[in-house]
Amino acid sequence: MLDSLTPVITEDEAALYDRQIRLWGLDSQKRLRASSVLVCGLCGLGAEITKNLVLAGVKSITLMDHTDVTNLDVVANFLAPHDSIGKNIAEASKERAQNLNPMVQVLSDTEDLATKPGSFFGEFDVVVVARCSDKDLLIKINDYCRSSGAVFYAAGVHGMFGYMFVDLNQHNYVEEQKEFTEVVVNGEKQKTEETKMVKRNESFLQLSAALDVDWTSPKYSSRLKRISAGYFIMHVLLEFHALHHRLPAPSMREADRCELLTIKRSLLAKMEVPEDKLDDAFAELVFGQVSPVCAIVGGEVAAEVIKAVTKKDPPHNNFFFFSTLEDGAGIVQCIGA
Amino acid sequence: MAAHVSGIFPTSIQNSIKSSKVLVVGAGGIGCELLKNLVLSGFHDIEVIDLDTIDVSNLNRQFLFHKQHVGRSKSQVARESALQFCPQANIVAHHDSIMSPDYGVTFYQKFSVVMNALDNRAARNHVNRMCLAADITLIESGSAGYLGQVTVIRKGSTECYECQPKAAAKTFPGCTIRNTPSEPIHCIVWAKHLFNQLFGEGDPDEDVSPDSADPELRDQTQGDSTSQNGSSSQSTAKDSTTNGNGSLPAANAAGNVERTSTRTWAQSHNYDPQKLFSKLFHDDIVYLLSMDKLWSKRRKPTPLTWETIMAQQNEESEDSSDGVIKDQVLWTLPQCLQVLSTATAECSKRFQALPSGDHLVWDKDDQSSMDFVTACANIRAHVFGIPQKTRFDVKCHDSLDDGSEFRVVADAEQLKKIQDSASAETPAATAADGQAGDSDEDIQMVEADESSPSAKKRKTSNQDSDQPLKKPRTQREDDDVVLL
Numbered sequence: 164m165l166d167s168l169t170p171v172i173t174e175d176e177a178a179l180y181d182r183q184i185r186l187w188g189l190d191s192q193k194r195l196r197a198s199s200v201l202v203c204g205l206c207g208l209g210a211e212i213t214k215n216l217v218l219a220g221v222k223s224i225t226l227m228d229h230t231d232v233t234n235l236d237v238v239a240n241f242l243a244p245h246d247s248i249g250k251n252i253a254e255a256s257k258e259r260a261q262n263l264n265p266m267v268q269v270l271s272d273t274e275d276l277a278t279k280p281g282s283f284f285g286e287f288d289v290v291v292v293a294r295c296s297d298k299d300l301l302i303k304i305n306d307y308c309r310s311s312g313a314v315f316y317a318a319g320v321h322g323m324f325g326y327m328f329v330d331l332n333q334h335n336y337v338e339e340q341k342e343f344t345e346v347v348v349n350g351e352k353q354k355t356e357e358t359k360m361v362k363r364n365e366s367f368l369q370l371s372a373a374l375d376v377d378w379t380s381p382k383y384s385s386r387l388k389r390i391s392a393g394y395f396i397m398h399v400l401l402e403f404h405a406l407h408h409r410l411p412a413p414s415m416r417e418a419d420r421c422e423l424l425t426i427k428r429s430l431l432a433k434m435e436v437p438e439d440k441l442d443d444a445f446a447e448l449v450f451g452q453v454s455p456v457c458a459i460v461g462g463e464v465a466a467e468v469i470k471a472v473t474k475k476d477p478p479h480n481n482f483f484f485f486s487t488l489e490d491g492a493g494i495v496q497c498i499g500a
Numbered sequence: 501m502a503a504h505v506s507g508i509f510p511t512s513i514q515n516s517i518k519s520s521k522v523l524v525v526g527a528g529g530i531g532c533e534l535l536k537n538l539v540l541s542g543f544h545d546i547e548v549i550d551l552d553t554i555d556v557s558n559l560n561r562q563f564l565f566h567k568q569h570v571g572r573s574k575s576q577v578a579r580e581s582a583l584q585f586c587p588q589a590n591i592v593a594h595h596d597s598i599m600s601p602d603y604g605v606t607f608y609q610k611f612s613v614v615m616n617a618l619d620n621r622a623a624r625n626h627v628n629r630m631c632l633a634a635d636i637t638l639i640e641s642g643s644a645g646y647l648g649q650v651t652v653i654r655k656g657s658t659e660c661y662e663c664q665p666k667a668a669a670k671t672f673p674g675c676t677i678r679n680t681p682s683e684p685i686h687c688i689v690w691a692k693h694l695f696n697q698l699f700g701e702g703d704p705d706e707d708v709s710p711d712s713a714d715p716e717l718r719d720q721t722q723g724d725s726t727s728q729n730g731s732s733s734q735s736t737a738k739d740s741t742t743n744g745n746g747s748l749p750a751a752n753a754a755g756n757v758e759r760t761s762t763r764t765w766a767q768s769h770n771y772d773p774q775k776l777f778s779k780l781f782h783d784d785i786v787y788l789l790s791m792d793k794l795w796s797k798r799r800k801p802t803p804l805t806w807e808t809i810m811a812q813q814n815e816e817s818e819d820s821s822d823g824v825i826k827d828q829v830l831w832t833l834p835q836c837l838q839v840l841s842t843a844t845a846e847c848s849k850r851f852q853a854l855p856s857g858d859h860l861v862w863d864k865d866d867q868s869s870m871d872f873v874t875a876c877a878n879i880r881a882h883v884f885g886i887p888q889k890t891r892f893d894v895k896c897h898d899s900l901d902d903g904s905e906f907r908v909v910a911d912a913e914q915l916k917k918i919q920d921s922a923s924a925e926t927p928a929a930t931a932a933d934g935q936a937g938d939s940d941e942d943i944q945m946v947e948a949d950e951s952s953p954s955a956k957k958r959k960t961s962n963q964d965s966d967q968p969l970k971k972p973r974t975q976r977e978d979d980d981v982v983l984l
């Protein structure tokens with residue numbers, strides 16, 4: 164199944180990755196071992212995704228961020244030391260990321276995502292964009308990834324809310340299926356279980372289509388009731404960024420809370436979605452980054468990246484939402500035209 | 501940290517975090533994540549307790565530990581690493597068992613909340629009871645492979661950890677393990693018992709010698725079972741040490757004549773691997789063959805001799821094993837014998853270096869112990885015509901895990917009783933062959949539940965037909981995947 168270029172797993176790797184090779188198999192480990200990942204945005208979420216993928220044993224990971232470490236960063240990004248405040252956060256996060264697993268190549272890039280040409284993304288198998296609420300930029304990077312063949316993830320954590328968007332374009336994968344047969348052993352009937360690998364395919368939408376939904380259409384007006392409120396929180400935050408070129412700030416909590424509610428009302432009106440679809444309480448919850456939420460969303464993103472790279476098991480298609488508004492449930496929904 | 505920066509949390513949450521004191525029980529995969537999340541959220545008063553030391557196989561997920569920490573106390577290194585995320589935090593580490601009497605009700609009452617991040621049921625039960633007694637909220641968690649779960653337990657408000665019966669332990673009749681194995685797992689369990697008989701805590705229920713009280717032997721005679729069977733075939737046993745000699749009293753109900761004989765025998769033969777081999781894989785097998793009734797409908801086992809096997813050695817060609825890790829190569833029989841020699845020498849050396857009365861503790865991450873068990877399981881599998889397993893596969897068996905709930909019962913009737921008492925329960929859809937990390941014998945969410953336990957099982961349609969993973973909440977009855 165794997166070509167001859169696939170690196171051989173060494174005994175050192177086998178010892179380190181013992182538990183996970185038992186879980187997903189040697190072939191999956193080899194595929195991980197051959198993959199290059201770009202993580203943009205070294206916020207708490209970016210740090211979680213980085214930790215999880217470095218531990219899993221990818222070939223290389225590039226930490227990209229053009230901003231400097233602030234006191235808000237160090238309460239969420241555990242890779243950036245406290246004495247690095249004021250330094251570039253991608254560089255500041257590199258050493259601790261590397262310490263997690265010496266067998267992974269950890270690189271840093273201090274340039275702005277917005278300045279990168281399309282060809283840049285061709286160097287990666289996986290592109291994960293965290294901490295980017297610029298909708299147009301996200302749509303542009305998604306396009307670049309489609310043309311270069313990289314899988315694309317956009318994810319964000321805002322206070323106690325988080326989301327992930329996935330575009331795997333056309334994704335082929337295998338899924339284990341168990342089959343039971345009866346055989347006779349030593350005169351006794353016994354059930355034996357056989358695991359078969361079934362090939363499957365799934366198509367994904369681009370972010371532009373996933374964000375552009377006609378809620379008055381027959382398909383979506385009937386679905387609206389069951390759509391996660393997280394989808395609309397995400398829209399409000401993207402709109403907040405479009406208007407103010409920043410995220411809601413803990414230091415301006417009350418003013419920004421009011422602004423979030425104003426945006427919610429106009430945005431939902433424009434979408435022709437009833438106002439009560441999104442409880443006003445959301446505007447209390449989206450400040451800064453809360454570490455446990457970064458861990459939950461970062462865990463989902465990394466697990467999805469591992470599924471995509473190893474081409475094993477059904478991926479989430481195409482959104483994941485988490486918020487304390489919805490009983491602390493994580494919700495996977497496919498939304499888009 | 502988040503609670504120390506105003507504006508991130510609503511004020512009430514911020515204040516609760518700042519004034520709380522919390523206990524984390526276990527510094528493994530979940531414990532490491534918890535400590536990070538707690539200090540970053542702004543919990544500054546934390547105690548962590550773990551008995552374990554760091555092993556290289558922990559490093560792929562217990563991310564507070566790095567290679568240079570292997571061998572050190574988990575709780576202490578976890579404390580040091582977590583302090584780097586928040587130097588102002590006050591973290592107390594205990595390298596100790598939470599079940600020690602030092603941690604009584606007053607210890608628990610110091611905390612606002614207790615979090616369990618354990619890997620075994622005994623400790624979970626203990627902390628559960630302590631929290632009930634101390635009237636402290638317990639957050640109980642576990643993970644196995646791709647699955648995980650978390651529950652809040654509070655006296656008077658929720659069920660406790662022990663309210664719901666757990667799935668019955670997996671059980672094998674002792675006579676299957678000792679006399680008539682038919683599957684690889686029977687040989688693996690036998691080999692682990694052998695390890696414990698020779699070097700570990702010799703449990704009388706884990707005897708490895710032939711069982712002359714096998715109920716199959718009395719099926720047709722219907723006579724009084726115990727004393728008769730105990731001596732029925734003894735005259736045919738070549739090696740008197742196998743099941744006692746002719747002058748020993750008759751077997752007890754479990755068919756054991758002399759319970760500690762295996763270790764005593766091995767010690768008196770100075771753990772000579774060839775002699776051990778002859779006893780286990782030749783003499784005991786010859787003895788088993790003498791119990792004709794066992795073999796009327798079964799393939800007979802084949803006694804082996806060391807010399808014959810070693811003579812084959814040169815005839816075998818080296819197989820190529822490119823791209824396969826050493827653990828995944830199936831050992832040939834001569835290789836098994838070589839491994840048995842080396843591993844027996846190493847384990848007996850370590851065992852004999854201990855003070856009298858002390859013993860080795862089973863650890864599947866220990867090279868020699870795993871080698872010993874794999875070699876013995878495969879040699880026994882060969883004797884009984886059962887497919888052999890690689891060291892990798894053997895290690896996968898959760899029967900080898902710490903705190904495992906595998907048990908061997910004396911006979912089939914006893915097994916039936918246990919199974920009946922756990923009657924209505926569907927067998928656990930266990931994650932046994934998929935444990936990535938802190939394998940958890942008693943994790944509940946993998947057990948009987950009409951909904952699919954895993955995200956892997958969901959449908960993949962783009963329409964609204966996706967099934968919820970767990971029992972859906974009422975308002976999402978027919979909605980997409982809900983990861984509760």
Ligand SMILES: [Zn+2]
Pocket residue numbers: 659660661662663664
């Ligand atoms: Zn109870």
